[in-house]
Each structure stands twice: as C-alpha cells, then as structure tokens.
Amino acid sequence: MRSGLRTVPDAQRVVVVGAGLAGLSCALHLVGAGRDVTVLERESSVGGRVGAYRGPGYEIDNGATVLTMPELIADALAAVGADFSSVEPPLRTTLLSPAYHARFADGTTLDVFSDPDAMAAEVTRVCGRDEARRYLRLRRWLAEVFDAEFDRFMDASFDSPLDLVSSRGAVADLTRLVRLGAFGRLGGQVGRRIRDPRLRRVFTFQALYAGVAPSRALAVYAAIAHMDTSLGVYAVEGGMRRVAQVMAEAFVAAGGTLRTDTEVVSVDRAGRRVTAAVDSGGARHRCDALVLTPDLPVVDALLGPRRRRVVASPSAVVLHGSVPTATTRTWAAQRHHVIDFGEHWEETFAEITAPRGRGRLMSDPSLLITRPALSDSGQLFDREGAEHEPLSVLAPCPNLDSAPLDWDALSGPYARELVTVLEHRGYSGISDEFRVDHVDTPATWRSRGMSAGSPFAGAHLFRQTGPFRRRNVDPRHPGVVLAGSGTVPGVGVPTVLLSGRLAAERLGVERRRHARRGTGPGLH
Template identity: 30%
Template sequence: MSDERIVVIGAGVGGLVSAALLAARGCDVTVVEAAAGPGGKLRAITTDGVAIDAGPTVFTMRPLFEEIFAACGTSLDDHLSMRPASTLARHAWGEARLDLYADPAASEAAIGAFAGAGEARGYRRFRAEAKRLFDALDRPFLRETKTDPITLGWRMGARGLPDYLNLRAYVSMWRALGRYFRDPRLQQLFGRYATYCGSSPFQCPATLMLIAHVEASGVWLVDGGMHRLAQALESLGRNNGVRFRYDAPVREILVERGRAAGVILGSGERIGAGSVVCNADPAAIGAGRFGEAARRATSALPSKRRSLSAMVWTAHATASGFPLARHNVFFSADYPAEFAALASGRLAQAPSIYVCAQDRDDSAASPQGRERFQIIVNAPATGDGTPFTPAEIETCRVRMLDGVSRAGLSLDLGDSPESGTVLTTPTDFERLFPSTGGALYGPASHGWAASFRRQGSRTRIPGIYCAGGSTHPGAGVPMAALSGRLAVECLLRDRASMSRSRPMAMPGGISTRPARTAPMA
C-alpha cells in the first residue's frame, strides 16, 4: 500500500543511511535521486579516465559506520577496504612544516620540536579539552534528536552538570585557542577545524574544538577513494530491498490532509508514500523547490547564515618539490584577513589551500607520473548571485598556485580543458544543490545558538523528515550518517504512535482518539 511506502529524496550519505536502515527494519523504501548515481556531495568526478574524489576526503568515526552496517545484517569490512592513517595531516607555513599524527604522543613531540615545550603542553591541555567536549555531547546531543538548551541540560543530567556549565559556547574558537597556544600558527592550525563545518574560527563557539578530537581518534584511508563509501551504502540498501531511481529529480512533495502523501517526479510520475525523508538541503523545501504545499515544512535560510562554499579543483596532474601526505594544508600569512574577505562575499587575496593527494599514503614513496588531486580554496556562498568572472577565477587559480609554491610545491594542472583538471565553483554547487548558494555545510555554526537552530529530523508537516549534513547534528560525513539514523528513529516512532492511535471499530461506535501531530525535533 502506498501509505506504507517510504520515499527518500536524495542519495547523499544521510539518505543512503536512512534508506538502508529503514529497509533493514522491513520497510518498503524507494530512493529517488536527481543525479546519475549515489553520493550527493560525496561524489567523484571522472577525468582523464580516473575517478577523483570531489567531495569529502576524510573518513572518521569508523565505529559509527560499523554500527550502521551491523544493523543492516553485514559488516563494514565486507563492503569497504581501508587502512588507518598514521599521519593525520601535513601543514605548511612557507618552508615551515608540522605533521599531526594518530599517535598523540608523536603529535605532542612534533609540536614541541616545531614551537617549543610550552606549546606542547598547551597541545596536551587542548587535546584533553576537545575530548571532554566530545564526550559530554556525543550521547545527549550528537546522537539524539534536535534539542534546546534546557532539554540538553536535562539529558546530560546531574552527573553532566559540570560539563553542561562549561560547554565553551559563549567564547569564540579563536579566542579559546589563544589560551592553549601562544604561537599564532598553532591557533591557525587548530582553528581550521571550524572550516570542517564551513564556519569561521572567529565566529563559531569554542565548543567546536571537539572536531579536533574526532580526527585525533582516527583517520582512515579508503581504498579507491571516499566515494566508495557511497557505493557501499547503496549496496547495503539494495541488499535489503531498497529500490533506487536515478536521473529522477523530484518536482513536488505531496501533502494531503495535512501530512506527506508522496512525491511527483520531474517527469510527472506520482509515487505515493506515507512518509518522505528529504536528503536535500532543508532550505530547499522552505524556498518552495518542492512545491508550495510542502514549503511550510521548513524555513528558508537567509544568505547571511550560510556556511562557506569553495573553489574546488579535481585534477589528474603531476606534483614535485614538496613531500605530500594524503592530507595537506598550506596556510595563509593572515588568517583574520582571509575570513574577513569571505564574510564580505569576496575571495581571499591570500587564501589557505587544502590539497588531498589521493594516491599518497603513509609511505614515503611518491607516485610516478600523474596522480589524483583535490584542491580546495574556501569561497563565499554566493552561487545564486553574480558568478565569478573568468578573470576572478584565473586570479584565484594563480593565488592558489602561488600559495603552495611558497612551501615548495609545484603543481602542473595544465591550461586546457583536455588537461584533466575540472573546477567546481559556488555557482556550480548551487546548480548541484539548489537553494544553498553553493554553501557546502548548510547553515554556518556561528554564535552559541547555531547548533540549536539547525533543522531537526522532524518538520512542521507530519510524515516529512529531513536528513543530511545541513540538518542536526551537523555537517560532515559522520554527522550526515547520524542524521540519517535519527530520521529513521523519529519516523518509526511516529509510525508506531500513529498505528496505536489509528481509529478502530469499537462496540457502540466508539473510536480511539485521532493521532496528534508529533512535536518538532
């Protein structure tokens, strides 16, 4: 019956996890996706005959994914091959370099050699604080439905009261880092974790220092690339009976008698359903991208609240002169100026640059000939406005190449369309992910209340749920996976509640009370 079917809009990580977990619970699930294959932002671009990760490149929180695969009757190792990275990332300020390692003692020693014993002690204190924040919020916030400050305190309980009173929500990350590190380069390094959720370290709360603990707990190198995770999650769903419809954009989410009733595809085909999980950005619903009837389910996002976008080069190219690791960051000399430019809607004159060398690992060996690269320069989320001009794009490219060359890295990206290099701009990201302006992380995490304002699993319309990196608990592959699991939990609870309260024939014509609209979460 159509009222028992569930339609998942979008085959990003949140949608794939939702679909797989629902199917494993015996639900009838259909995934409809506008693109030609799974992944959403976790996508690959094939250029020069090779697939290059064009989205997230860092795999963390492996135990979470092991839980998801186990819940679907299999194991992560049956679907993906990966190795733990001993070097988390290599950082450069001109000729100065600093590596962080999976072994915290090795990181501490490296920081001591780089900036002195005092900074090593500061790192030890910082690491302990990042862990404390993560441990305090993991269960009551990250793995629970969206909440408010009072309910969060209730969830944390009396034993968690000291942590609740010290969540570092009212001080910026940048200011807090100054209490651990005197060396501005180390402030810059650990402040970069704010960009993992598309935010500025000068505006986001110090609570987000917990991201450093997530990465320090383990980074894994996925054989073949991160996009293999999307393929694995799709296989997980298929094995449990999920139907996938690709090249099938949704024109409208149907709402009948005040609740979800299915979707209408761009082709005009109607798919009836009792529940809809939307893995698109919630702002797209609120902006009317899925029809007027569904618009009130969520709110549109003001452009000033958007997270960062990016200029992303995916390249099959050659490199020389700098000993690249898998993950490399080349920092600008003026971090405040960089983020001031982004906040004003401009590209930075001297940007920091992230280079993922996808064919490198912890060995010292360098690939021979061409290798796969993803190169990122942060950009403002202005993709629904005036596009960058060719001159602005070329200036950004030159500044990017100059930035890495100061550390000794020479990249030969080629100058022609046949060179194997593809650039994705905020305008392109807006086209791929409408109503975002190209923002890659949903709303920015600026201010103490940002995390509480994020869209939750439930919406204002019963039967419509949200999942993905733009929803609670936040941006990034693990958080998107958690959002998918939370959407499933809410949907199944609501379905069970509605089933219990559905009117039934009773002697004397008495019926049970009608189901009430579930509260927002």
C-alpha cells in the same frame, strides 16, 4: 532516541529523497527495521557530496575527502547485517599517520598525528617541550568537550530548546559544557591552552567546517577538532566515493529499492499529510512518510517556503585534476592531506566570512591539497606513457550572499591564480603539469540547489546550532522528516551519517547498540 520526542507513526512505506550519505544511512536503518524503502536520486550515481568526477583515465572524489569516525558507516551497514568485509571488494580504510601535513608561511612544517605520543614529539620538535605539555592538556580538554556533547547534543534530535534541560542527565551535560567553557569562543579557548600561533591554527581551522571564523565559533566545535586531530583521519581504498557505493549496494541487497536519474519535483498530500513523491517524469512514488535529504532550498521548494533566512557558510573553489608523479616527487610535502597556510590567517577568515556584499577572495590563500594516491596506489594511472596521480586543491571563498561574484567569468582566472600561488610556495612544475579537468565554484553549488552557493549548508552560528538548527520534523508537514547537513546535527561526514540515523528514529526505528570512536571491527 529520547522518550517523548515527536515521531511519525505507522510509517511502513517510506520514500527517501537523495542517495548521499544521509539518505543512505537513513535508508539502511529503515530497511534493517523491516520497512519498505525506496530511495530516489536525481543524479545517475549515488554519493551526493561524496561522489566522483571522471577525468581521462581516472576518477577523483568530487566532495568530502576527509573521513573521521568510520564506525558510523559500520553502524549503518550493521543495520542490515552487513559490514566492511561483506561487500566485494571489501571496504578498506587506513588510518592516516599523519592525518595532515601543515605548511606555514615562515617555511616551517608540522605533521598532525592522532597518536598523542607521536604528536607530542612533533610539537616538541617544532614548538618546544613546554608547548608539547600544553598540547597534551589541550587534547584532554578537546576530549572532554567531545564526550560531554556527543550523545546529548550531536547524536540527538530536538523538538524544542527546552530539550536541553529536559532531564537530569541533560542538565548535567549542559553544566559540564559550561564548566569547560564550551559556550565561549573556540579561538579564545584554544589560545588559553596553547601559545604557538601555528599550533593554534591546526586546532581551530576546523571552524571553517562549521562555517564560522575561529574567533566567533562556539568552543563546542572543539568536538570537530577532536575528531580531526585525536580520533583519527582515514583514507578509503578506492576513494571516498566508495563509501556511498558500498552503502547503496548493501541497501539494495537487503531489499531496498534505489532509483537513480529520478528527480523529485513535487509531493502529493491528503490533507496536510504527504502521500507520494512525484518525479520529473510524472511517476508517483507512494509513501506513508517522506525523508528529504537535499539542501534546504530544494526542501523548501517541495514543502513551501519558510520565512526564516538561513545564514550560509562560506563556500569553496575546488580544482580537480591530475599531475605526473615525476612532478610531484620533487615536492617537499608528501602526504595525503596538506594544509598550506597563508601568512595572514585572521584576515583570511574576515574576507571569506564577511556579511552580505562585503566578502572577498582570500588575499593570502590557505589551501587544502589532497593526493589520495599517496595512501592508495590503485589510484595511480598511466597517460601517454607517464604515471599520473589525481590531485585536488580546495580554496575557501565567500558564498554568493557574501560576495555575488560572476564565477562563470572568474573560475578560469582564479584557478590559474591558485596554481601560481602553489608554484611560488614550492610545488615546482604545478603551473605547467597540473591538468585541471573540473573546477567547482559557488556557481556549481548553487546549480545543485545549495543555499548561497555553499556546499557547507547553514553556518553554525548560535541561532543555527543544536536545538536552534532546522529541526528534522516540522508539525506543519506531518509525515515528513529531514536529514542531511541542513538539519541536526549539522555539516560533515560523521554528522550527516548521524542525521540519517536520527531521521530513521523519528520514524520509529529503535536504536541499536553501536560502536564509537574507532573501536569497531573491520575498520582498518
């Protein structure tokens, strides 16, 4: 933690609200530092956005399916002396190769490898040798942007925008980012380095995670593309939900207290300082400090509303279900993650990121298809004598501010429309054989307290990025610290894990040395 940043003194007894990755990360770092920590979770299980749905005979991840930088999980576990192999069963991750399989409207396909030689060979196959050389230059640029911003701007808290120039090192990193063009537009910077429009999509679709179209996203978000395409995407044996389960088990084993089915509805104060979290049953959980990880509407309901309006990211419709493997074996795409791009890419982003009241559903959908059993055969299951696999289909869509649609009426017809699109794109039999057991829509996310019905929190516009994003401490609420996707550093599995550690540091926990970039032990 940078010297001089605001901290909460004398926080021995801490209550953490929310047992998602941010809350569990924070709790592990706190209990590892000897604090008395209680985690309160309103749901009956842990995980938040990395939880699970149960279907007939199977479980399926109900949130994030893409894992990068698993060393940040290892770092949180190490805070209490645990690691991937110290839990039973062990937490096992596998580097996906390729990380993604991309399909395009013209019938071409491209595998996205994190290994530079394999990826250069694949780019050569699809786009030619000259484009492969340009890809390698792009890869170096992505790495430079990531290295320039990770320690100083992603893995960092801010008290003020002046923190960007608070030291010689900060000025040097900021100057380096300016030199790299990181404050230009992501689409433009990538477009200057590679020419093939298909390849440009592969290295800019990550802007959706930041809630902004590539043409508008700051090029600093090339760091997300670097994590996605260079540092590696991992599969977790047992599903992403296993990550939260393991973190929760390690927290409890280290002496922490975890209470599920416990919704915090108000806080007690002595003067301005919070002294207890009050749950829906009336129980008071006393504390010296309170860490809040829910989405900002829930935070503001507890602390009092803020005047500043947050511009939310686009949302998503997600179909969760299962399909017989006899059907899926006929599909051309046989990868854990498939990005099935529509033809009209720019129009898609314009539709789902339009301002208030002008958003539309994608007229030419680009979809993320996740088949976890392809890397974890333990997720295959038998139904009525036939082998089945879990299947998720994610379709980006406008949030409820952008398009206040009646999702109670629309979810069924739109789910059928998406399945029909996939049938026409070559996923033969999916219309008849895909049993959809859960459909998540913006209405789902709104019911869980997420701003504008978006699971991706505030969009990373310039005014909602870095030191301009909601800070993790607020002098109006002494003793309260924020973590999660609504605060720094932002949206995504690695970033919310970082947010938990940053919150612990705000409570006076000293930073330990930690592994980075997939080099830690026990990750594979």
